[in-house]
Amino acid sequence: MDMNVDAIRVEVIKPEIGAVLHVDRAALCEPAVAARIMELLELHDALIFPRLKLTDEEQVAFTGALGALVNFTHTAPGGSKANDVYEITLDKKKNPEPEYVLGTFFWHMDGTTINQPVPKASVLSCRKTSPKGGQTQFCNTYAAYEALPEDEKKALEGLRVMHSVVAAVREVAAPEDLEPFKRGAAHEQPLVWTRKNGRKSLMIGYSADYIVGWSKAEGRALLARLQEWAAQPRFCYSHEWQEGDLAIWDNGGALHRVIPYPADSGRTMHRTSIAGLEATS
Ligand SMILES: [Fe+2]
Structure with missing residues (x-):
C-alpha cells in the first residue's frame, strides 16, 4: 500500500459521527489516499480537513479523485453548467434568489428531489466565515436508523416519501412566492434506503413532504418525529468553520x-459533489 496512506492522521470527534483528518495536501489526489478517505467517510459519516485552503481547481481535482464529480445544481439560482463549483452565499449581488440557500437553514440531504441517485458525498470548503452563526451541523442517519427500536424499524418498512423543492422552501418563501416552486422538482424516495452493503439510512429532512398514501397529518408527524430523533446530540456534530476548512x-x-447567519456577513462556501452510484429505489 502507498506510504502516504499512513500519513493520514485521524482524530475521532464522536463515536456516532465525525472525524478530523490531517492529510498532506500534496497527497490528497493519490488513488490510495483517496480510497482511504472514502473508507473513513463510510466509518465516520462526516470528515473535516482543517485549514486545507484548496483553490476551486484543487477542490474539483480532489472531488474527482474521490469519485465522479457531479453538478446537480446547474439549474439552481447561482448555479451554472460551466462551473462545477457551486458558491453558497446570501450576498444579493451574487445570489438574487436567496430561497435555495435559506432552505439550508433546515435539515436536509442534497439532491433528493431529482430522479437520479443522490450525490454520494458533498464537499464543502469555507472561503469566508460569518462573525455570527454559520456553523454547519451534520447528523448521522445510518446511526439514527440503527438505534430505532425494532418495532419502529418494522413499521417503517416499505414506506415511500415524496421529496420536493416546494417542501424544501416552504419554511423560507412567502406564501405568495411559493407558486413557481410548486412546478419544481419532486421525486419519491423510500423512507428507509437500504444500500447494497446492507446499511440503512433515513431519507428525511425538509425536502420530505409527505408519506405516500398516508394522511398529511400522520405522515408529517412521522417525518417530524424521525427528524427530531436523528438530530439528537449523540448523532450530531456541529462544525465551527475556519477559513480554508473543508x-x-x-x-x-x-x-x-x-445555523442562520446574516445575509451581509459575506459568508461564502464553495461546494462540489461526488455522484451517487446507487439508486435509492
Ligand atoms: Fe445542502
Missing part, C-alpha cells in the same frame, strides 16, 4: 443544515 459528508447517510 468538510466531506456522506450525503445519503447524513442530514445537514447551517
Whole structure:
C-alpha cells in the first residue's frame, strides 16, 4: 500500500459521527489516499480537513479523485453548467434568489428531489466565515436508523416519501412566492434506503413532504418525529468553520443544515459533489 496512506492522521470527534483528518495536501489526489478517505467517510459519516485552503481547481481535482464529480445544481439560482463549483452565499449581488440557500437553514440531504441517485458525498470548503452563526451541523442517519427500536424499524418498512423543492422552501418563501416552486422538482424516495452493503439510512429532512398514501397529518408527524430523533446530540456534530476548512459528508447517510447567519456577513462556501452510484429505489 502507498506510504502516504499512513500519513493520514485521524482524530475521532464522536463515536456516532465525525472525524478530523490531517492529510498532506500534496497527497490528497493519490488513488490510495483517496480510497482511504472514502473508507473513513463510510466509518465516520462526516470528515473535516482543517485549514486545507484548496483553490476551486484543487477542490474539483480532489472531488474527482474521490469519485465522479457531479453538478446537480446547474439549474439552481447561482448555479451554472460551466462551473462545477457551486458558491453558497446570501450576498444579493451574487445570489438574487436567496430561497435555495435559506432552505439550508433546515435539515436536509442534497439532491433528493431529482430522479437520479443522490450525490454520494458533498464537499464543502469555507472561503469566508460569518462573525455570527454559520456553523454547519451534520447528523448521522445510518446511526439514527440503527438505534430505532425494532418495532419502529418494522413499521417503517416499505414506506415511500415524496421529496420536493416546494417542501424544501416552504419554511423560507412567502406564501405568495411559493407558486413557481410548486412546478419544481419532486421525486419519491423510500423512507428507509437500504444500500447494497446492507446499511440503512433515513431519507428525511425538509425536502420530505409527505408519506405516500398516508394522511398529511400522520405522515408529517412521522417525518417530524424521525427528524427530531436523528438530530439528537449523540448523532450530531456541529462544525465551527475556519477559513480554508473543508468538510466531506456522506450525503445519503447524513442530514445537514447551517445555523442562520446574516445575509451581509459575506459568508461564502464553495461546494462540489461526488455522484451517487446507487439508486435509492
Ligand atoms: Fe445542502
